[in-house]
Amino acid sequence: MPVKGGNGDLSGDILKVIGPVMIGPSSSHTAGPLRLGRAARALLGEEILRARVILMGSLAATGRGHGTPQAAVAGLLDMASDDRRVPDAPGIARDRGLEFEILYSDATGAHPNEIAFQLRGRAGGSVTMRGISIGGGEIAITAVDGFEVSITGHYPTLVVFMTDRPGLIGAVTRAIGSRGINIAFMSVARKRRGQEALMSIELDQAADAALVEALRGIDGVFGVRVIPDTL
């Protein structure tokens, strides 16, 4: 129960109800896919050369009528969800040399609004990401390069690609803690013992460039990406 006579701070709730400001027509089919596209771009961490976007479930069934393809491509271009250029994103992408392909899958996933991105970068990197659009523009990233994750975008999030080896998780969290940054949520996933692993770490403060560099310098870490909380 709240303190008698007080409500607590309702501003977060009120801003969610009177918002978000976005390009229409649908928070789940337009704003959510755009934010997932931005997250995928952040995970790649470089300019995109080629992208394949796979729409599933309701996004495949009615996505065309909701501008889902334009929104997903706008996200890959790192446009904000209220950017008036969202409807023109496919043309802008082609002008910038970003090749993309939109596929409509009749596979039924765990969630009715699921989307997958397969990206290849100009510097040769690649990433795959799956995510869901859960309504109101809210999203969850459910897999990165086949590793299961659960990332909401509510917090600045570090994604650390590493070797599955004793002591590495401790080294990563020590580097974060030594900078006075608190970890809100964390998860570790691996495919097979002793091989590649992936940590996703949701932080209470943004990760600065120095922290990202320090993490990259840890032996056994071979990639660090930052997903901002401002998608």
Place this chain on the structure above:
Amino acid sequence: MDAEATFEGMMGEELPSLDEFIARAGATGTLSGIALEGTDAEDLLAEMRRRWDVMRESVRDGLEEVGSSAGGMVARDGRRYLDRITATGGLMGPLPGKAAAYALAASECNACMGRICAAPTAGACGVLPGLFLAASEEMGAGGDQLARALVTAGLVGTVIAARASLSGAEGGCQAECGSAAAMGAAAVVELAGGSPAAAGHAAALALKSFLGLACDPVGGLVEVPCIKRNAIAAVHALAAADMALAGVASAIPVDEVIDAMGRVGRSLPEELRETGRGGVAATPTGRRIAARLYESAPDDNR
């Protein structure tokens, strides 16, 4: 997203009921005054003014600039109806007439991939801009008053989200256009100088008359019947506000109406919850439009 808090973080048992907020506001306070307690009021009001600007622009874009919608079911009805209101006042007079015309325009802007404020959702994004722009022109409401009234609308929506739902997929259109009408009715009462208790009755009167409303978009798109429903919800909110200002009370308290809306939503069949498989979407014409839509779909890869 600019707000970290989630609706789940504000559970029904922790959030006071709307009637508790009304009691705290007393006879002389306002619901916005109570909602602003404990917040950085200046920050929140400044953001509300920005969102009001977005709402106003969404009406303007819908009247003037928008392109075409994906479903091709947008007919520039906001412009058409506003012309009649401007020329003749229409059957209802300028306040409800403009509210309806502006709500049509903002919803048309949404369908055409324009920029909108999803208050409370994109599908119901026309109701508040319609009411607020009409109130600013016909009731002389200024920017600061409108920003505060948006806080009141937001408070009502927060209570609805915690006790029931704002999602058409969960609760049908009663949860979207119905909630928007309840939020708008309470806000208009505050703009007109009515008491917090009257604002609560207005919200209850508005929401009660939407109980059971299906979410039945033709072809699954936010066009038919959504756009026109926004306009009618705006008029409906004004009727509820006007009655409450006269002292007409809802026999059922507002929180109980909200709880009833939640229960009705949970008992709606899936066909009537945004699947595009029931209601007007399942009529012969609705099916024909949907079939045509997917036949003529462009190839996005070219």
